[in-house]
Amino acid sequence: MTQTATTRRPGKTTTPQLRKRRSLLRYWREYLAISPFFILFAAFGLFPLLFAVYLSMVSWDGLGDIEWVGPDQFVRLFSSGEFTHALGNTVIIFLTAQVPVILASLGAAALLSSPKLRARGLYQTMFFLPQVTSIVAVAIVFQSLFSNEYGIINAILEGVGLSSVPWMTTEWGVRLVVSIMIFWRSFGYFVVIFLAGISSIPPTLYEAARLDGAGSWRILRSITIPMILPTVAFVAVTGTISGFQIFTEPQVLTNGLGGPNDSVVTMMFLQVRYMGATLQTVPTDLGFATAIGWGIFVVLILLAVLNARVIAKRRKELS
Amino acid sequence: MRLPRMLAAGAAIATVGALAGCGGDDQASDGQVELTLWARSNSVPDDVQQLLDEQFPDYEITFQDIPDIEDKLRAALRSKSGLPDVVVMGGSLPSFFSVSDQFLDLADEAAASDAVDWTLDLGLTPDGKQLTLPTDIGPWGFFYRADALEALGYPTEPEAVAAEIDSWEAYRELAEATAATGQYVCDHAGQVYQARLAQQGYAYFEQQDGEAVNAVDSPISHDAFVESAALAQDGLCTNTEPYTPEWNAAMTQEDIVAFVGPAWEDGLLQSAGEQQSGAWRVTTVPGGPAATGGSYVAALAASDHPDEARELAAFIGGAEFQKAGYLDKGLFPASTGVHADPEVATPQDFYGGQDTLGVLAQTAAEAPLVYQGPNSGTVAAQFFVALNDLASSDEDPAEVYESLLAATAEL
Amino acid sequence: MKSRPRMWVQHLVLVPAAALFAFPFYWLVVMSTSRTSDIFGSPPRLIPGSQLVANIGRLFDSVDFHQAFLNSVFVSVVATAVTVTIAALSGFVFAMFRFPARDWLFAILLVTMTLPTGVMLVPMFQIYVDLGWINTYLPLIVPGAASAFGIFWMRQAAREAVSYEVIEAARVDGAGFLRVFWHVGVPALRPAIAGFTVFQFMWNWNEYLWPLLVLNDSALYTLPVALQQLNGTHGTSDYPVVMAATLLATIPLIVLFLFFRRMVMSSVTSGAVKG
Missing domain, CATH: 3.40.190.10 (Periplasmic binding protein-like II)
Structure with missing residues (x-):
């Protein structure tokens, strides 16, 4: 068990092929350690993936006969306008909710990790509460807050002499409420991830910086962020993926209706619709739903490449 | 450690046809008829198990309380496995007509039913198969x-x-x-x-x-x-x-x-x-x-005991069961017998x-x-x-x- | 002494923010202690009522809450323990060891996070049927045991918190593969492991669709499925009972968070490892 990863000493008399096999065998522990993911993916992911390729070329209501339609579903994806509309909605919600919440939670994590802050644990817990509050309860609370006629917010606005806002019946009103709901729900989640990253920064670095008279902003920029860059990259990638797959909040907030003119129907929301949601405004078509899934996949891959480039560039700038 | 499991999985996939054919655990060793019923608890009377046990002392009926039953039924119909013998469901019936071959024809039971006519017709497929009986409307x-x-x-x-x-x-x-x-x-x-x-x-x-x-x-x-x-x-x-x-x-x-x-x-x-x-x-x-329409009862063709399954479906779609459902949960009965029942037609305090x-x-x-x-x-x-x-x-x-x-x- | 007024400013921001974040949870408490007519009155009553016991009583009458709670605890604990262990080990190895095709394998892992999983429902169900896993907890534990998200997180955390020198030093001391992971990796990854454990437990705890589809026997139901039994075909009419149920179901998650919170913030241990 003393073999190390860095010392490689291939046998002198072996053929190149054998040498290669042997050197791979030498890493059996590493491969074994990462094998569960790949084994489970092969067992439970590959066949469904192939099935998803097949499904995107058929039309199927999920129960009756399967009809082969070839590339029609992808033609429909680009020509019907539904998908592009949903893509636009997703981008808007991503920019107005996901991006701000990530930036704000980074700042909050820096603030909450300050050892001098009193009642730190209480704040952390309160910010985390939305994460554990069931979405059913959250939907009821938000509908009760932002209802046009029966909402508490409009009651307050009218109480102080302002006019009420048609939150749920205008495109931008309902988008704003969805964004607030996403911000509110995921803030504590990102705070926890950033806090976990900040915890690994040696406190001595901060002490040294403070002795040098550095302010909070400077400490955040020149110590915290550079030291947790891997965590920032992680949040950027997973936050983008989850941000582009958002659908729970708009779905529950609008009772599955999608808001005026489908203004909060995201790509995932659209997919769920075609998979046979409770309120069926479209005929169930698992084929088209799958094509939407592939559409989301392509968008995400493009974004991931972009993300990786930006991160790499920033890392270069910072170092 | 994982290899045997993978092999087992492969073997299972290979033999699934045979397994599905046997029907496995439905057959009790002493020959007693076992039936499984799927329903939302909110679509049936409170003491449904007791009611069924009293009505069918010779059968062993398992009541399974399933929320969002239509989703689950679709998944089971798709894979043609894990289906119950009898199911009480709501929602859109025509979406199930394309797999009507997976259901039993309840024509005789419908003929004997005292439900309002149109409620029976809702469960009639275009080719004349009686897929369901109404339970509440x-x-x-x-x-x-x-x-x-x-x-x-x-x-x-x-x-x-x-x-x-x-x-x-x-x-x-x-x-x-x-x-x-x-x-x-x-x-x-x-x-x-x-x-x-x-x-x-x-x-x-x-x-x-x-x-x-x-x-x-x-x-x-x-x-x-x-x-x-x-x-x-x-x-x-x-x-x-x-x-x-x-x-x-x-x-x-x-x-x-x-x-x-x-x-x-x-x-x-x-x-x-x-x-x-x-x-x-x-x-x-x-x-x-x-x-x-409201909710409906159907019997599945995959049942090992089709006659008994139809019998159970007829009881669930019948007057006695619906009367209990109305008294317990306010489920509005389809049965005209219940409509005329003086025990049920009583003054309601909430409605003055x-x-x-x-x-x-x-x-x-x-x-x-x-x-x-x-x-x-x-x-x-x-x-x-x-x-x-x-x-x-x-x-x-x-x-x-x-x-x-x-x-x-x-x- | 300079920091005194600054701290005041921080609290000035944090107190209202925390209140806003906690309000919906507070309202959940209010709703679960009220009657339907109290909840939706005008103006809404903002102090807890006296109906909590009655609401919980109605809940226990209609749902086997205790059994479902125990089932959820079992499934969530087992599934979370397996997932976190695999993620920590795999992530640590991805970050700290060099081996052929490592970066390619990792890229594949990342790509799987973006695959259209929503539509995989149909074939996955078929697989579980063919494996004979229907009406067992295996579909809730095994397929998700290796989380790409978790492995990715642990890899990033290891890159931050562990230095190659420490690993080399441990190896020179004769520490084996698993010993290096246990004595260097796990302590350094503690904050990330704690955070991931909380999330993973929460996700397992709230999982609804798969338990609904694969479990037939009500005695095996997990909490989300059992609580869904409160609803009829058309939705909820008894809000207070649903809210009381939600509140009870949330308590374990809060306890877990409070328990792991300190670990998320344990900068002392990892600071020492960073060497």
Whole structure:
């Protein structure tokens, strides 16, 4: 068990092929350690993936006969306008909710990790509460807050002499409420991830910086962020993926209706619709739903490449 | 460690056909008939297990309480495995017609049933197979507060109200009179629209030679749509959808003093309108009786004991079971025997001593059959969403109607 | 002394923010202690009522809450323990060891996070049927045991918190593969492991669709499925009972968070490892 990863000493008399096999065998522990993911993916992911390729070329209501339609579903994806509309909605919600919440939670994590802050644990817990509050309860609370006629917010606005806002019946009103709901729900989640990253920064670095008279902003920029860059990259990638797959909040907030003119129907929301949601405004078509899934996949891959480039560039700038 | 499991998995996949054929655990060793029943607990009487054990002492019946049962049933039908013997389900029946071969024909049981005729016809596939029997149904009622109508100078007794507000024009007049006092007799334009279609027996499709033919463009839908939208746009509705917090708020704050809705909204009303107990009444919907289906019982062809499964389905779709369901949970019975049962037709305190079963049973008996095509639910949802959006916009309902026609022409 | 007024400013921001974040949870408490007519009154009552016991009583009458709670605890604990262990080990190895095709394998892992999983429902169900896993907890534990998200997180955390020098030093001391992971990796990854454990437990705890589809026997139901039994075909009419149920179901998650919170913030241990 003393073999190390860095010392490689291939046998002198072996053929190149054998040498290669042997050197791979030498890493059996590493491969074994990462094998569960790949084994489970092969067992439970590959066949469904192939099935998803097949499904995107058929039309199927999920129960009756399967009809082969070839590339029609992808033609429909680009020509019907539904998908592009949903893509636009997703981008808007991503920019107005996901991006701000990530930036704000980074700042909050820096603030909450300050050892001098009193009642730190209480704040952390309160910010985390939305994460554990069931979405059913959250939907009821938000509908009760932002209802046009029966909402508490409009009651307050009218109480102080302002006019009420048609939150749920205008495109931008309902988008704003969805964004607030996403911000509110995921803030504590990102705070926890950033806090976990900040915890690994040696406190001595901060002490040294403070002795040098550095302010909070400077400490955040020149110590915290550079030291947790891997965590920032992680949040950027997973936050983008989850941000582009958002659908729970708009779905529950609008009772599955999608808001005026489908203004909060995201790509995932659209997919769920075609998979046979409770309120069926479209005929169930698992084929088209799958094509939407592939559409989301392509968008995400493009974004991931972009993300990786930006991160790499920033890392270069910072170092 | 993982390899044997993988091998086992492979073996399992290879032999699945054989396994499915055996039916495995359904056969008890002592030859006793075992039956599995799937149902939502809210769709059956409280002590369902006891009821079944008493009725069928020779069978071993397992009741499984399944929420969101239609999703689960679809998954099981798709893989043709793990199916129960008998299932109680709700939702859109035509979506199951394409797999009618996986269900048993309940024609004999339907012939012996005392359920209202149209409720049986809902479970009839285009090729004449009796897929389901009704367990509970949704006759629509005009729910109103007697005190609110009295204040407006209207009559308060159900029959007099039905005679006075006998048309949608009369309903609109009432809506205008109540809105002037800051209260509403319309919760959502979509509800009025739905009632108007149902009372004409219309659901966007017509059956011709066993095929569902698109009939979305119809004066029934056009007039109902435009006039319902006008109710909302003229500020005569609270624009709150039932089963939402807003609806509860509108009810609790006494903004809604009347509404049209199916019988199952009784539970919702009694919960939200708790403090208005005794003031509510129910009568016939303006413009004539309207009704929609509720829940249904079906037996699966995969059952090892088809005869016994049919027997169980017949009992669940029968009078005794429905009577218990009505008394326990207010599930409105399809059985005419229960409608006539003096033990059931009793004065209700919440409705000021009115026998609500009587008026709704009459509606159920007189309502027309609404033929549902496979896409009826989809078109209905689109019109409902459009009405919801129209309530707060100044778009012309007639134009929106035209655009909906275009969107649904291909269905 | 300079920091005194600054701290005041921080609290000035944090107190209202925390109140906003906690309000919906507070309202959940209010709703679960009220009657339907109290919840939706105008103005809404903002102080807890006295109906909690009655609401919980109605809940226990209609749902086998205790059994479902125990089932959820079992499934969530097992599934979370397996997932976190695999993620920590795999992530640590991805970050700290060099081996052929490592970066390619990792890229594949990342790509799987973006695959259209929503539509995989149909084939996955078929696989579980063929494996004979219907009406067992295996579909809730095994397929998700290796989380790409978790492995990615642990890899990033290891890159931050562990230096190659420490690993080399440990190896020179004769520490084996698993010993290096246990004595260097796990302590350094503690904050990330704690955070991931909380999330993973929460996700397992709230999982609804798969338990609904694969479990037939009500005695095996997890909490989300059992609580869904409170609803009828058309939705909820008894809000207070649903809210009381939600509140009870949330308590374990809060306890877990409070328990692991300190670990998320344990900068002392990892600071020492960073060497």
